[in-house]
Amino acid sequence: MLVSTVEQIRQMEIRGAGRIARAAAGALADHATVVQSTELNDFVGEMEQAANLLVATRPTAVSLPNAVHLVMAGVQTARTLEEARSGIIASASQFITSSEQAVQRIASIGARHIRDGDVVMTHCNSEAALACILEAHRQGKEIEVYATEVRPRNQGLVTIRTLNDAGIRTSYIVDSAVRSFINEVDLVLVGADAISVNGAVVNKIGTAQMALAAHEARVNLVVAAETYKFAPLTILGNLIEIEERPAEEVLTASIASTLPHVRVRNPAFDVTPADYVDLIITEEGAIPPEMAYIIIRDHLGWSIEQFDRPAHGADQKE
Numbered sequence: 500m501l502v503s504t505v506e507q508i509r510q511m512e513i514r515g516a517g518r519i520a521r522a523a524a525g526a527l528a529d530h531a532t533v534v535q536s537t538e539l540n541d542f543v544g545e546m547e548q549a550a551n552l553l554v555a556t557r558p559t560a561v562s563l564p565n566a567v568h569l570v571m572a573g574v575q576t577a578r579t580l581e582e583a584r585s586g587i588i589a590s591a592s593q594f595i596t597s598s599e600q601a602v603q604r605i606a607s608i609g610a611r612h613i614r615d616g617d618v619v620m621t622h623c624n625s626e627a628a629l630a631c632i633l634e635a636h637r638q639g640k641e642i643e644v645y646a647t648e649v650r651p652r653n654q655g656l657v658t659i660r661t662l663n664d665a666g667i668r669t670s671y672i673v674d675s676a677v678r679s680f681i682n683e684v685d686l687v688l689v690g691a692d693a694i695s696v697n698g699a700v701v702n703k704i705g706t707a708q709m710a711l712a713a714h715e716a717r718v719n720l721v722v723a724a725e726t727y728k729f730a731p732l733t734i735l736g737n738l739i740e741i742e743e744r745p746a747e748e749v750l751t752a753s754i755a756s757t758l759p760h761v762r763v764r765n766p767a768f769d770v771t772p773a774d775y776v777d778l779i780i781t782e783e784g785a786i787p788p789e790m791a792y793i794i795i796r797d798h799l800g801w802s803i804e805q806f807d808r809p810a811h812g813a814d815q816k817e
């Protein structure tokens with residue numbers, strides 16, 4: 500299970516920041532039950548190796564290290580192997596349940612920000628953002644969605660399938676058509692893979708240009724994100740790593756081999772500065788991006804005081 504989960508996350512068969520986090524928690528719980536060690540130290544070592552393997556699969560979605568951190572939290576202080584094992588299993592199950600509840604809570608808070616008659620534009624396939632749209636629809640609001648294609652992995656297909664199944668009128672557009680349609684839109688609603696202490700939002704590549712278009716057209720941009728999408732280490736000025744994926748996702752190897760002077764760049768995410776974000780819907784409530792530090796301090800338990808060196812340049816640069 501550990502090896503297959505690692506591979507599925509790497510290959511994006513399991514994808515979406517929340518789903519990745521829950522899959523990692525589940526894989527750790529499963530690994531804790533199968534590890535053969537008879538000594539506490541060996542067990543802890545094996546589990547830490549598994550944790551590192553999971554965290555290394557995809558570098559951007561901070562939900563992954565946050566989930567692993569929460570699941571592994573008690574392991575260092577466990578007095579016996581059994582205590583360490585049961586602690587991991589319990590924390591993993593607690594994380595999975597609270598993550599699912601967080602999405603439901605975000606749906607009900609987010610739906611309040613979608614009005615009857617609204618046209619909503621979304622990008623990529625975010626469970627949290629879609630939950631808000633589905634909940635607004637369930638409440639009987641007449642809404643319409645513009646969903647992008649999301650090159651190169653086409654996650655937009657998953658989004659339009661979900662919207663179609665719910666009976667929501669949807670326009671499917673190529674990524675480059677965002678600005679052409681932004682004036683027909685009342686609200687942009689997207690998810691997040693990571694949110695920095697200064698409120699910058701890291702999400703699927705193309706989000707930042709959608710945000711720019713929304714800003715220019717004076718359309719509000721709302722982000723739906725669980726509190727474990729906030730990145731504690733950005734307090735120290737650490738930047739969130741933007742994953743660059745294989746060239747073959749963009750250009751087939753057979754075409755690429757005929758173009759020796761062409762290099763493909765394939766970043767999976769981009770950074771939307773806080774200035775372009777109107778609201779972040781978390782399970783704890785809707786907050787302005789400027790309140791990101793409060794979430795990191797009060798809900799993830801990391802505060803600036805715990806570090807012995809001062810924070811420096813905490814801006815997430817683009």
Ligand SMILES: O=P(O)(O)OC[C@H]1O[C@H](OP(=O)(O)O)[C@H](O)[C@@H]1O
Pocket residue numbers: 514515516517518622623624625626627628654689690691692702703723767
């Ligand atoms: O957690 P939820 O809201 O489902 O998704 C959050 C974000 O995770 C996805 O990343 P990818 O498709 O795994 O690269 C998208 O960028 C999406 O907006």
